[in-house]
Amino acid sequence: MAVYPSVTLLVRDVKTSALFYENALGFTHVNDGLLLGAFGQSLRLMEGRDTVAGGCVILTFEVSNVLKIVDKILSHGGGRAEKLIGHEPLYLGLDGEVIALRERGIPGAERVKLIVYDFDGVMTDNTVTVDQDGHEAVRANRSDGLGVGLIRTLGVEQVILSTETNPVVRARAEKIGLEAFHGVSDKGAALQELAARRDIAIGDVLYVGNDTNDLEAMNLAGFTVAPHDAHSAILALADFVTTASGGHGVIRELADVLISARK
Template sequence: MNKAKKIPIQQLRLIVYDFDGVMTDNRVLTMEDGREGVWVSRADGLGIELIKNKGIPQIILSTETNKVVKARAKKVGLPILMGVKDKRATLTQYCQKKRLPLSSILYIGNDVNDLEAMKLVGFPIAPADAHPTICKMANKVLQTRGGEGVIRELADLLN
């Protein structure tokens, strides 16, 4: 049985999710008409709901401007900051506006475009299949791969 280290929720004020590679397996299906689709895990929908029940706000922070990101955010009831070119600057501005200390932020990212934002927060976390640079700097690397229930695993680690 896995004795995963718990993350104390009393220290968290916000959870930030990258989209591709966290909520998805980082692949995209492109149709001939240009529409795109991705695979997500229904387990993450439950994980998001469980975390909402613990009273922790959550947002999606994505460089993408694709309608699929917006549709998933709407489906799971999360605010989204999309089309973000500089995640570090956007996260800093968001936290200043909401008066959230960066040390109280948990950020799950999977690739080098998340690195600078993840360096700012108190709880940088990576999916199992994240880029080696991200895994090396993360406080915790989850057992779950992107798109396979990362958020559901996180929900079980919050106490």
């Protein structure tokens, strides 16, 4: 996952500015002026400014929908700046800080009702260890378990669809509370069956895959996501490519995208 630097901003009133960033940009106020944004961004507010910043501070935030955020900035006391970054407009916070917005995410992701995950290369780094008795083991990322939980709070269904027959797939699925289908040879047909069984339109299904055996399913799903180390054919189909590689927080990153889309 991407790592963003923590930014400290001097403001006239921490409580007032915190409410602005919560309401306008969807930040969550943790404590003592610390706010967390949608894509791993953090902002610490400290009192210490008697006059407005006058545009001396430029903050860049990634958001899921720039137009929606602009409306919120303007309706919660912010304004438009006269400056541009290239051809992109800038905006003003309550203390004169300049705000730049970059759109990131999946357009329409608030419609997603079902997520189907490939296992190897998405929940794992696509490697396997084999002991002298032929027993296989894989590495999974705990942050993905947290991501599954966060997505569950949105009311989005999630399942695992894997071509592997290894019982480790089911074991990991049970650990994080997901239904798993493994040993699947035709992922496209399986995806259609999963959606039909749940009475969910295929256009409201998001598929996360990493290799060519996911092509058919990704061509059918309404939304597609791939780890950044996925096969080039999969990257070409993906609506969103995570900064995380397989097994290193793909689902946790996806959770931030889906949560941001609903704010």
